[in-house]
Amino acid sequence: MNIRFSGSRSGTAPLTWGQRAIWDTIRKTAPDDHYFNFGRVLAVPRRARPLTVARAVEVLGALVERHESLRTRLSAGLGTNAEPGAEPSQVLEATGAIPVTVSDGDPERLLETLAETAFDYAGEWPLRVGLVVSGETVDAAVTHIVLVFCHLAADGLGAEIAITDLRLLLLRGAVPGPPSPSPLDLARWQRSAPGLRVARLAAEHWENEYRRIPPTMFDRPAAVPEGPPIWRAQLISRALDLAVQRIAAVHGTSTSTVLLAASSVLVGAVTGHDVCAMLPIVGNRFREDAAHTVTTLSQEGLFVLDLRGGDFAEVLKAAKPAALRAYRSAYHDPADRDRLIERISLERSTRIHPYCCFNDMRFVERADASHDERTVRQAMDETTLTWPLSQDQLNCRFCLHMTGEPGGLGVSLTADTRYLSRESMERYLRDLESLLVEAAFHEVLEPVG
Template sequence: MTPTYPRTAEAAGPEQASRHVVEVPFEGDGAGIGALNWGQQHILGAIRNLGSPMNMCAIRELDPTASVQDFAEELRFYLNRFQAMRTLLRFSPDAPPVQEVFAAGQALIQIVDVPPGGDAAAVAAELVSEHEELSFDDENELPIRMLLVRRDGVLTHLVTVLNHFATDGAGAFAMYDDYTKRDPATGEVPYPVQNHPLDLTAHQNSPSGRKQSDASLRYWRRELMTLPKRGENGRGEREAVERAGARYRRVSLRSVPMMMGATRIAHRLECDVSAVLLALFSTALVRITGDRLAAAQMLVSNRFRPGMADIVGNVSQTGLFVVDVADATIDEVVERAQRAVTRTYKYAYFDLTEWQELLAEVERERGEPLSLCYYNDRPSQRSGTAPGTEPSVAEVKAAASVETPATWMELPFFNERLMVTIDIVDGVGDAVPLLVYADTWFVAPEEMEGLARLMESLAVEAGCDPGVRTGV
């Protein structure tokens, strides 16, 4: 079988634009069939649980001299060099899915012609909206789409779409970085690809891979069994309570006082803001639940592991974060949280099937379901040092005197009971973009906003006074 794009894809898209395709042959090494590695299993499960393709899309504005051949060569480069870009999945009803890497085949570049006088940028934006939700046919369609927008015979934009199963954002940047570093004469990159997804599968099935997984699962068991049961703090397991309005919601605060207070704490402790925000979240969560231990799942990128920094593939898995916030100052919780999150990262690399079996086993032994929330920290400032200038106490208090507005959004679906996201993606900035997502049948809207505002008030109090305690 030769992988390619489905021909039906040619007809999709903005109705005012016409389309045709250019065929791009490719050829690479490392063809074969194998099981999915742990990161692939994780992302495939996430895509299915969310009911969303999670496609990654990017628009590139083009120089007027750009040619179709330029991008045919770029697409061929990605396919030839990266096995993940020429991989299809194979599903069967009685066995786990497997991946097949092809040695050769054909891909298609779509060319979208904008009518005279049309808005090429708007057409490119429409293509992104279309392809963000247009699922890949994992068994028949290669995991990369390239679409060129053309107006009056001149190429204006490139839209690239990646199947999130094939790689994450860091892998996408690694692909493009290799493309920019190729030799201008030979078109070759002066260094080999260190690892491909099938290489990870092989390593994870080796004795050293099994040893790592076993150690991670022992950590998960140990930490989960230390968590208090619902009845031990006077609270029973939460039952679903139907509430008026949308069941799934998000509240967001763009908090200047939280950033200023957290920055003061970071300067005081010589750490980054990320560590402080984790401690504030942990303390606020415990104040709301009544437990002494804060526990949450985190998405951990395993790119810090040897040979995985630049892999084109998915290497993120779920980590378990547990920290005791009782009988401590906020400053002490920051230090505890930093030690705890190191363990979280160390043990977020494991056999997914065995992990799922472990969770079920722990629930049976505890006699109750596990209901861990999710903490999703996406700041780029993880340098280990405090950012910028340290604000004064007066500046923190002045910022706190103005109430931070809360913005609500209704969601069509959300697959967790509670998730807190710190959405700093373009540097540190002057405010903390804090997003709280929840299934309001389990976490009431007032609790969602209360958690966010408690994190903010703790940041202000502890930023101004190093002796502020958790109150737990």
């Protein structure tokens, strides 16, 4: 069974900045690049039931026709084995057919199955679709729709837009208003005079900071790893969630900035550097014309924090403007950044790259100063730590991901154990929780205003 679509146009353009950034990362991670696949499960809304397989396929066709990124692939011959100097293009197709997997099993298991292999970036559509039905009969009703995205087609926020539109199509049969500009349109704007001006301003930030940061944050080999060198540890902590909310409310900042500052403090403690350079993943949806586009806009910004400012309250104060500078720098042309890396690495006689990433993947922001110390400290007894992943390749040495979990705030640390042992990874996550719980009730915290 296939989703057949017939869009209004086709075309070819260079990759957008966001596409180029994730493509460079995918190539450096291959053959483990399935790491970047991600998906969503949509339970069919009650008012859209019963939903037949045929109707679900029809609605999904409308979704793909509306969002051009879902029918855009790389130019032929540019898979992950392409020559390093090969210049990729994005190719939008007007018509085609996307295969559908139908299952009567668990939706989350189907998502895992669809996401477990890397995409064929030139030969495969950048969307995998599964339908979960209530039985094995021909007329079985669809209960869940599973979408797995190639990261070249969407980031987390882009996927949420696609899911919202899919829900509207199921409930109303249409999405109001015209679609947002497509990746094709965005690529052309980025090469216009206004786009080049934005890129130039971002490049100035990268250049200035590259001259003063440590060449890399994790520069000391730790040990010979046993088994795959890349491991992920995940801490889920309600205490951490409550503590971060309190600190953010008291200081009049976001919980993401609190976590970014604390993460940097501990990176400094682990590495011995008194300046931390971290690469936060930024959504880049501040432009009105791109706010609702299904594509990959997220890119790394450059966050630089001097850790010699005293206690955590002082460091957090410095982190606020540093975070804003980092967010602005994230909307940049990766080609500019590559040139700067080469030039300044040559000037400094060593390779410049932080290899230290931060990705806050939460969609809900909540600051609340009312959480009391006893409740927060008791919640530490509920904290869990697991090891959900190991693999051979990753393009980084230290990656933090923040997620909202049923049991509290999820903090995943994926690291190269040649530079940070598994024991040190666990200690880092435990120390992050302890640092922020202590900071939430330290006497230096005074309400703003």
